[in-house]
Structures are given as structure tokens and as C-alpha cells.
Amino acid sequence: MPLLSQLKKDTYFDSVTLMLATNELKKIRGVHQAVIGMGTDYNLESLKRLGLLSPELADATPSDLILAVDAATEEAAVMTLREAERLLSVKKGAASGTADYAPATQAGAAKALPGANIVLISVPGDYAASEARRALDSGRHVMLFSDNVSIDDELELKTRAVEKNLLMMGPDCGTAILNGVPLAFANAVRKGDIGVVAASGTGLQEVTSLIHRMGCGVSQAIGVGGRDLSEKIGGIMTLQAVRALEDDRQTKVIVLLSKPPAEKTFHALLGVLKDVKKPVVIYFIGADPVPIERLGFAAAQNLEDAARTACRLSTGRQPSPLLSDEEIAEKASKVRLTAPSLRALYSGGTLCDEAQRILLPRLKTIHSNTPVAGCEKLPNVYQSRGHTILDLGDDEFTRGRAHPMIDPSFRQEKILSEYADPETGMLVVDVVLGYGSHPDMAGAVVRSIEEARERSPRPVVLAATLCGTEDDPQDYEKQRRTLEDAGVFVFPSNVSMVKFIVSVMSHG
Amino acid sequence: MAERRPPISGLFDQPIQVINVGVPSFSDDLKRQGVPVRHVDWRPPAGGNKRIQALLRRIKNGEKTS
Amino acid sequence: MPMDVEQANKKALQSIQSAQPVLVGIDTAKNVVPGMTDNLLLHAGPPIGWDTMSGPLRGAVLGALLYQGLARDEKQARELAVSGEIQYSPWHEHSGVGPMAGVSSARMPVWIIENKTKGNRTYCTLNEGLGKVLRYGAYSTEVIDRLKWMEETLAPVLSEALKLRGEINLKAMIAQALQMGDEVHNRNRAGTSLLFRELAPCVIETHFPDKDKRKVLEFIHSNDHFFLNLSMPAAKAILQSAEWTEGSSLVTTMARNGTEFGIRVAGLKDRWFTGPAQYIKGLFFPGYSEKDANPDIGDSAITETCGLGGFSMASAPAIVKFVGGTVQDALNFTQKMYEITETESDSFQIPSLDFRGSPTGINIIKVCELGILPQINTGIAHREAGIGQIGAGLVNPPMKCFEDALEAFAEKYF
Numbered sequence: 001m002p003l004l005s006q007l008k009k010d011t012y013f014d015s016v017t018l019m020l021a022t023n024e025l026k027k028i029r030g031v032h033q034a035v036i037g038m039g040t041d042y043n044l045e046s047l048k049r050l051g052l053l054s055p056e057l058a059d060a061t062p063s064d065l066i067l068a069v070d071a072a073t074e075e076a077a078v079m080t081l082r083e084a085e086r087l088l089s090v091k092k093g094a095a096s097g098t099a100d101y102a103p104a105t106q107a108g109a110a111k112a113l114p115g116a117n118i119v120l121i122s123v124p125g126d127y128a129a130s131e132a133r134r135a136l137d138s139g140r141h142v143m144l145f146s147d148n149v150s151i152d153d154e155l156e157l158k159t160r161a162v163e164k165n166l167l168m169m170g171p172d173c174g175t176a177i178l179n180g181v182p183l184a185f186a187n188a189v190r191k192g193d194i195g196v197v198a199a200s201g202t203g204l205q206e207v208t209s210l211i212h213r214m215g216c217g218v219s220q221a222i223g224v225g226g227r228d229l230s231e232k233i234g235g236i237m238t239l240q241a242v243r244a245l246e247d248d249r250q251t252k253v254i255v256l257l258s259k260p261p262a263e264k265t266f267h268a269l270l271g272v273l274k275d276v277k278k279p280v281v282i283y284f285i286g287a288d289p290v291p292i293e294r295l296g297f298a299a300a301q302n303l304e305d306a307a308r309t310a311c312r313l314s315t316g317r318q319p320s321p322l323l324s325d326e327e328i329a330e331k332a333s334k335v336r337l338t339a340p341s342l343r344a345l346y347s348g349g350t351l352c353d354e355a356q357r358i359l360l361p362r363l364k365t366i367h368s369n370t371p372v373a374g375c376e377k378l379p380n381v382y383q384s385r386g387h388t389i390l391d392l393g394d395d396e397f398t399r400g401r402a403h404p405m406i407d408p409s410f411r412q413e414k415i416l417s418e419y420a421d422p423e424t425g426m427l428v429v430d431v432v433l434g435y436g437s438h439p440d441m442a443g444a445v446v447r448s449i450e451e452a453r454e455r456s457p458r459p460v461v462l463a464a465t466l467c468g469t470e471d472d473p474q475d476y477e478k479q480r481r482t483l484e485d486a487g488v489f490v491f492p493s494n495v496s497m498v499k500f501i502v503s504v505m506s507h508g
Numbered sequence: 509m510a511e512r513r514p515p516i517s518g519l520f521d522q523p524i525q526v527i528n529v530g531v532p533s534f535s536d537d538l539k540r541q542g543v544p545v546r547h548v549d550w551r552p553p554a555g556g557n558k559r560i561q562a563l564l565r566r567i568k569n570g571e572k573t574s
Numbered sequence: 575m576p577m578d579v580e581q582a583n584k585k586a587l588q589s590i591q592s593a594q595p596v597l598v599g600i601d602t603a604k605n606v607v608p609g610m611t612d613n614l615l616l617h618a619g620p621p622i623g624w625d626t627m628s629g630p631l632r633g634a635v636l637g638a639l640l641y642q643g644l645a646r647d648e649k650q651a652r653e654l655a656v657s658g659e660i661q662y663s664p665w666h667e668h669s670g671v672g673p674m675a676g677v678s679s680a681r682m683p684v685w686i687i688e689n690k691t692k693g694n695r696t697y698c699t700l701n702e703g704l705g706k707v708l709r710y711g712a713y714s715t716e717v718i719d720r721l722k723w724m725e726e727t728l729a730p731v732l733s734e735a736l737k738l739r740g741e742i743n744l745k746a747m748i749a750q751a752l753q754m755g756d757e758v759h760n761r762n763r764a765g766t767s768l769l770f771r772e773l774a775p776c777v778i779e780t781h782f783p784d785k786d787k788r789k790v791l792e793f794i795h796s797n798d799h800f801f802l803n804l805s806m807p808a809a810k811a812i813l814q815s816a817e818w819t820e821g822s823s824l825v826t827t828m829a830r831n832g833t834e835f836g837i838r839v840a841g842l843k844d845r846w847f848t849g850p851a852q853y854i855k856g857l858f859f860p861g862y863s864e865k866d867a868n869p870d871i872g873d874s875a876i877t878e879t880c881g882l883g884g885f886s887m888a889s890a891p892a893i894v895k896f897v898g899g900t901v902q903d904a905l906n907f908t909q910k911m912y913e914i915t916e917t918e919s920d921s922f923q924i925p926s927l928d929f930r931g932s933p934t935g936i937n938i939i940k941v942c943e944l945g946i947l948p949q950i951n952t953g954i955a956h957r958e959a960g961i962g963q964i965g966a967g968l969v970n971p972p973m974k975c976f977e978d979a980l981e982a983f984a985e986k987y988f
Binding site for chain 2: 010012017040061063108109110112123131139164167181183219240243246247248250435
């Protein structure tokens with residue numbers, strides 16, 4: 001088994017680039033195993049496990065790049081290493097080829113761009129907090145994309161931010177739109193008068209995209225990180241953001257999206273929100289809307305409803321529905337289930353949760369890797385059973401892989417395996433467009449559907465919710481057509497797709 | 509009585525200019541939209557070398573550690 | 575009270591920025607170089623003994639022994655070199671610098687540079703020229719004869735010329751050269767031309783015969799690197815003024831002896847931190863390749879230590895042709911150096927960076943933290959004595975020097 005390896009001293013690439021490159025290499029014919037990574041202890045261990053740790057690589061340090069290939073022939077191995085070089089040099093060229101020197105520090109960057117007011121941080125978790133601290137100390141707002149930051153650090157950073165009158169979005173904040181600029185994973189959304197504060201990335205993407213599709217616009221979309229409304233953090237950044245939106249002339253309506261907050265935080269939050277003069281729409285995922293409405297806020301039932309309510313408050317009119325219930329039922333009447341189970345492969349955690357919640361009363365038993373209350377945890381997350389709704393972006397699935405919104409390969413594998421399971425009668429996905437996301441996720445999904453059909457030619461009902469706007473870089477219409485041409489029913493919102501699922505399952 | 513400062517330092521009235529530390533595609537996307545951005549070619553401190561990181565902390569914290 | 579490193583560095587930088595290196599004269603090494611004796615040979619880089627010397631350095635030692643008259647022939651020179659009767663000491667420990675092998679003996683003439691601000695003086699031999707020369711380890715009769723001519727004619731003519739001219743402000747000359755395409759390590763053509771301009775009228779005015787004056791002027795004219803032997807001690811004088819500032823983490827010496835690379839730090843008096851000298855990456859003259867190259871050698875990295883040389887590569891884009899790079903690469907190298915230095919020079923400005931001051935004050939803390947090593951431009955010597963320069967390119971010190979220095983720094987002050 002020809003094994004080739006290479007060590008490049010003092011050569012650094014970020015993990016996403018390396019994982020994507022590794023994926024490409026694995027596709028080469030004759031390659032059994034390929035690894036490109038930094039010489040961290042973890043990677044060296046992995047190499048050892050795979051039997052790829054050659055003596056040459058044993059002394060690698062975390063600032064060295066290691067390449068290892070196990071291929072059927074010598075030729076294939078050599079070609080693979082060469083391809084690796086090519087992929088990485090393209091990446092290096094892209095980053096530095098614009099003739100702009102990329103400084104090594106924030107201080108260096110600030111010298112070149114003195115007007116910088118936001119620092120977007122996506123370095124590994126161990127180092128993210130100190131980068132965030134550096135940014136706040138230099139008087140700049142922070143969008144902390146990185147996760148694996150301790151809750152103690154989060155508290156310290158957010159406290160510091162409030163003292164300095166700055167935003168500290170995150171950790172684990174993947175989405176924001178500030179002054180109309182999409183940051184990290186975000187959609188190109190019309191500017192308007194609805195301000196959104198969210199503790200969820202895809203939730204924010206869905207709501208802002210729907211606001212756009214309903215004809216309204218977003219003033220600001222601020223992510224606060226998934227733990228902001230926990231007891232320890234106490235909603236510091238949510239409050240900071242809400243106050244800012246209250247003060248903002250452009251904002252007329254405020255939307256708040258989150259998992260249900262901790263008890264104490266909930267009361268503190270409502271205490272502040274009571275005094276806000278602008279209408280507030282609250283969607284605490286899974287929470288009972290009644291107590292919220294009793295306090296005078298508009299409580300949304302789901303993400304689409306949050307967008308709809310906000311638009312109604314903004315314009316004074318109910319926005320026209322994206323897809324009426326009749327239209328959904330009509331689509332559902334066109335198909336028949338030939339096998340009992342639903343398999344849902346989500347890249348967005350909040351959309352996955354929303355689907356589970358709405359479907360549970362209808363489907364009775366649902367399995368997931370991230371089950372909501374009442375749903376079952378899969379004993380083996382790689383083995384679906386019955387109705388299974390998966391969040392492919394969960395930590396369990398993203399160890400050693402890039403996130404499914406960037407890298408379709410794991411979802412493609414799952415499409416093949418779910419399709420091959422004779423239990424599967426219906427297979428659904430979310431396709432999330434926008435900056436940061438894959439350039440042609442619809443194409444990637446369709447390719448694996450076509451391959452699946454070839455292997456197991458039987459009718460499976462296919463559906464996708466397409467989250468995004470016509471201004472997104474991926475060409476919304478083209479993505480929709482790609483899916484529809486492959487026989488996938490396409491929906492403008494997660495909720496409408498879930499209604500379709502209910503309809504199909506009920507008369508199935 | 510705290511003085512009335514514009515919330516979050518008036519960010520909503522400023523042109524967004526970004527320093528990107530980490531994943532290069534984020535700055536590529538911003539460049540494509542014409543947003544002023546500077547990408548930081550970030551490496552782990554001391555190339556990930558724990559011994560050197562400890563020495564650096566010792567010097568920066570200004571105390572004898574042992 | 576923990577040491578305030580930032581304050582200490584500011585103090586060191588103050589000395590560096592305010593230094594005023596001036597060429598004040600020429601004299602014999604024995605007369606002016608501190609600690610010079612008849613059986614002492616000074617060399618480039620950190621301390622080293624005959625056993626570990628590379629080819630060029632050994633060749634230069636033999637040549638110096640012959641020139642100094644301590645040995646009759648090569649055989650005797652070799653015996654003497656290992657006998658224990660000859661002492662070897664780094665130029666840096668005697669207030670001077672030597673390019674390439676940098677070997678100097680008592681009777682060699684040296685430039686005298688004075689830092690007018692603090693009064694400290696530094697020394698360096700006069701540049702022999704290109705090709706087969708002592709500094710590349712050549713020791714043939716031709717080499718010895720040339721050294722003799724330099725001692726008997728070149729130095730006396732220039733010495734008198736200087737007395738007539740008065741002092742020459744080297745800081746100003748270096749600053750001008752930077753704005754004319756030099757970086758005063760690997761490219762010195764402008765500096766040599768400016769020097770020639772200053773000296774020529776006075777050379778003519780000296781009492782020496784015309785043929786000597788002519789030869790002196792032709793000698794300077796034919797050697798683009800003549801100015802290097804002034805830019806180096808000028809840089810040394812600047813950095814020496816910060817030695818030994820208590821608590822400062824700034825680098826005051828970077829030097830190589832062909833086997834090891836050594837650095838010294840302002841707040842760590844007299845201590846060398848060494849690691850293996852690296853092989854230079856660059857282009858080779860026709861007929862030569864990597865296998866012929868000697869590891870990095872010379873005190874010329876004192877220019878980089880001072881923000882010149884590789885640090886000012888943006889001033890000398892022609893240099894990057896040696897490494898197959900683009901003009902943008904030259905700019906990028908300089909910009910990278912700002913990350914590991916504390917400030918920008920008040921005097922040495924780089925036109926292509928909007929006249930930004932060159933990166934000044936290498937901080938070992940930043941080097942270790944960022945993993946960015948100082949960038950050096952340098953010539954490549956043949957590993958065998960006496961063949962000469964075989965190429966030029968880019969090289970870095972080994973990280974070990976900075977890590978060891980960091981540890982010593984932490985031990986001493988924290």
C-alpha cells in the first residue's frame with residue numbers, strides 16, 4: 001500500500017481550508033486515505049491511528065503542515081501530493097494575491113485600516129478569547145464566530161464590552177447584518193425598519209430572509225451567541241442590543257429570537273422590554289406564547305410567524321403568504337408515500353429544532369441527534385431509525401469536518417445512505433444560501449440524489465426548504481430550478497416545508 | 509447618573525469596516541461587496557509551542573510564576 | 575516591582591533613534607580597536623574555535639596569519655591556527671563588525687565611526703572588493719598583496735583625505751542611499767557613489783602621487799559594495815548605544831560565523847544566544863547550486879538589526895530578482911518586519927511605503943509570539959575557502975536564538 005508523506009515546516013493554513021482540501025484529495029481515484037493538517041498532537045494521533053505516521057512526520061510541530069497519503073499505487077500517491085500542493089497554493093494565492101499585505105496582528109491591520117470598527121474572529125477556541133479581548137481593548141466591536149470559548153471568558157468579555165459601550169456578538173455567533181453588511185454566514189437582505197436580535201445563526205438567516213421575501217427590510221440583525229440568555233450570562237448582550245435598537249432611528253420593530261431563557265434572565269429581560277416604546281416580537285423557541293402575550297408582547301409561533309408578525313407591525317398590513325395552505329396541500333396531493341419514514345437532514349440547528357417541534361404531535365415518535373423535549377436521542381447518530389430529523393451541524397458530526405453549510409460531502413453521504421434504506425419514504429433537506437455558504441449546495445444535493453436513484457430506483461418524496469433571497473451570491477432562482485428539475489419540492493420557508501411533510505404523512 | 513452616550517458608540521451611523529481574524533473566505537466575501545476589510549494572517553501564538561506560550565505569559569503578566 | 579519592559583524598550587529606542595554615526599577617520603586596528611593584540615584574530619559572528627569553523631572562515635584565518643606575518647606559508651599558518659597561540663574573538667565583543675568571514679588582524683586599517691550623541695566608537699576594515707578576497711576565505715598571494723596595498727596606499731590616502739574633508743555624516747548618507755534604491759546590505763551602489771562624491775575632491779587634494787590617487791579612486795569605483803563596510807559599523811554604533819539597557823527585550827546584535835547564528839539582547843548584557851546558521855534560499859551564479867553553498871556567514875546582519883538591509887527591502891526592489899520574487903514581495907517583506915519591531919525609524923525612510931520609517935527595534939517577545947523571524951538579504955559564499963560569492967538570497971535566523979533569549983529574559987526579570 002504506497003504511503004507517501006510530506007512535511008512543510010512553518011506553513012500555516014486554517015482548519016477549514018485544510019479540511020476542504022482533504023476532501024478534494026479523497027476523491028482522487030486510487031486514494032484510500034489522505035490527510036492534510038497542521039502538526040497538532042490531535043492530528044499526529046489521528047495519523048498514528050490511521051497508520052500514516054511516517055518517521056518524517058513524527059517531529060512535526062503545530063506550525064508545520066503535514067501531508068500523508070495512502071493510495072493503491074505509487075502513481076496515485078504522487079499525484080495526490082501534487083494536487084495537494086496545487087490546492088494549497090491556489091488558496092495562498094487567493095489570500096495574498098490581491099497584492100495587499102496581510103498583517104499578522106490586529107494592530108497591524110488597524111494601522112492599515114484605522115477606521116475599522118468591527119473585528120470578526122474565527123480562530124480556534126483556545127485563542128479566540130484573547131483575540132476578542134484585544135479587539136475590545138482597542139475600542140472595536142467584536143463578532144466572535146469561534147466556539148469552544150468558556151462561559152467564564154464569555155462573561156468577562158461581554159462585561160468588558162458593556163463597560164466600553166461596545167457590541168460583543170458570540171461566542172458561536174455565525175450571523176449578523178450590520179448597517180446592511182452581511183457578516184460571516186448571512187444573507188443579502190433589503191434594508192428596512194425591522195431590527196432582529198438572535199441567539200441563533202440559522203434562525204436569524206431564516207427570519208431575515210423571510211422578512212425580505214415578504215417585502216419588508218432589516219435595519220440591523222445582531223447575533224448574541226447561543227448562551228447569552230443563560231443564567232450565568234444573564235442576557236447582557238441581548239439587553240445591550242435591544243437598547244441600541246430602541247435608540248436607533250431606523251428601527252421601528254424589534255424581533256427577539258432565542259431558545260427559552262433561564263428563569264431569572266427571562267424576568268430581567270422582560271423587565272427591560274416592558275419599557276421599550278417600539279413593538280417587540282418575541283420567539284422563544286418552544287416556549288408557551290401565552291405568558292409572553294399577556295405581558296403585551298407579540299409572541300410568534302415559529303420563525304416564519306416571527307417574520308410575518310414583524311412585517312405586519314412594520315407596514316400595518318398582513319403580508320401576503322409565501323405559500324398558502326391550499327397550495328401546500330395541492331403539492332402534497334401529487335405524491336404518495338411508498339415507505340413509512342421521514343428522514344430530514346438539516347444543516348441549521350434551529351430549523352432542525354423547529355421541524356421536530358411542529359412534527360412531534362403529528363408523527364408521535366421522532367429520533368434525532370439533538371432531540372427537543374419529547375423526541376428521542378438516537379442510540380447511534382449514524383444509524384437513523386423511524387422518523388429521524390438530524391442536525392448535521394452538531395459537534396458530533398463536525399469533528400474533523402467543515403460545517404455542512406460550507407461542505408456538502410457529509411450530507412451527500414447521508415442522502416445516499418438514507419435513500420438506500422427501504423424504510424425511507426420521504427427525504428428532506430434545508431439549503432441555506434447567503435455569504436459564507438457553499439456556492440452551489442443545490443447542485444451538490446441533486447448530484448447525490450441522482451446517484452442515490454441510480455443505486456436504488458424507487459420513489460422517495462423529496463423536499464427542500466430554500467433559505468435566502470434573490471440578492472444572495474448563489475442565484476436563488478437557479479438553486480430552486482436545480483432542485484425542482486430533480487423532482488425536489490422546494491419551499492420558501494422551513495414552516496411551509498414542514499406543513500408539506502404533515503400533509504404528505506397524513507394521507508401517505 | 510451615567511452620562512447619555514450613544515448606544516454601542518454610534519456604530520449604526522458609521523460605515524462598517526472590518527478586521528478579519530481567521531477564516532479567509534469571510535474577508536473575500538466582504539471584499540466582493542466592496543466593504544473595507546483587512547485580513548489578518550493569523551497563526552497560533554508561538555506557533556502553538558506551549559513552552560514558549562508559558563514564557564510569554566510569564567513576561568506579560570509581570571510576575572514570577574514559580 | 576515587576577520590570578516594565580515597555581518602558582525599558584522606549585529607553586533603548588530613544589538611544590537608537592538619537593544616535594548620530596559619523597565617519598571620523600582611519601587608523602590601524604592595533605591602535606584603536608579595544609583589546610586588539612598581535613596574536614588576536616577578530617571574526618564575524620558569535621564565539622567559535624578552529625574546529626567548528628567553516629571553509630571560508632578557516633581560509634580567512636590562514637590569510638590573516640600570512641598577511642600579519644605570523645606565518646611564512648600555508649603549512650605554518652595551519653599549524654599556528656590550531657596551536658593555541660592564536661586567540662579568536664568576535665568583532666562584536668571589540669566594538670566592531672566584519673563582513674562575511676570578517677577576519678581582521680592587528681595591522682589591518684579600519685574605519686573609525688563615532689556616535690556623536692553618546693560618544694561610542696565602532697570599527698570595520700575597508701572592503702577589499704569582489705571575487706577572490708580574504709572575506710570569502712581566499713589567501714593566495716594576490717589576496718595578501720592586495721591587503722598590503724590597502725594598508726600601504728589605500729588607507730593612508732583615505733586617511734589624509736578624511737582629515738582634509740572632516741567628518742562624514744553616515745546617518746544622512748544611509749538615509750539618502752535608501753531613497754536611491756539601496757538597502758545598504760546587499761545593494762550599496764548608491765551609498766558607494768555618494769561616498770565617492772564626498773571623498774574624490776579630498777583624495778585629489780592629498781599629497782600622494784597621482785597614480786596612487788587614481789588607483790584609490792578606481793578601487794572605490796570598481797567595488798559597488800565599498801559602502802557596506804561603513805553602513806555596517808554605522809549600524810553597530812547605533813545599536814551599541816542601547817547596550818545594555820536594563821529590562822529591554824530589543825535585539826542589538828544579529829551575527830553569523832558560518833556555523834552558528836548568534837543574537838544579543840539589550841537587557842541581557844554580554845550574552846550570546848546561538849543556533850545553527852541556516853542555508854540561504856536564492857539564486858546561484860552559473861555553475862553553482864545549493865550543494866556548493868556555505869551556511870549563513872557575516873556580521874552584515876547588523877544592518878537588518880538596525881532596520882536596514884532585508885528590513886528595508888521595499889527600498890531596493892531590485893534585490894528580489896535574486897529570489898525570483900516580485901516588487902510586491904519586497905514591499906511585503908518590509909511590511910512583515912513592522913510586526914516584530916517596536917517603532918519606525920525617524921531618519922531612515924522608505925519611499926515606496928509613503929516614506930514610512932524603516933522597522934526599528936526587533937523585539938524578541940514579538941518574534942516568539944508571532945513566529946515571524948527577522949528577514950535577512952545576503953550573499954551566498956562557497957563552502958570551500960577562497961572561491962567567493964556564488965549567489966544571493968534570503969535567509970532567517972533560527973528560532974532557537976529567540977526562544978533561548980526569551981527564556982533567559984523571563985528567568986532574569988520575571
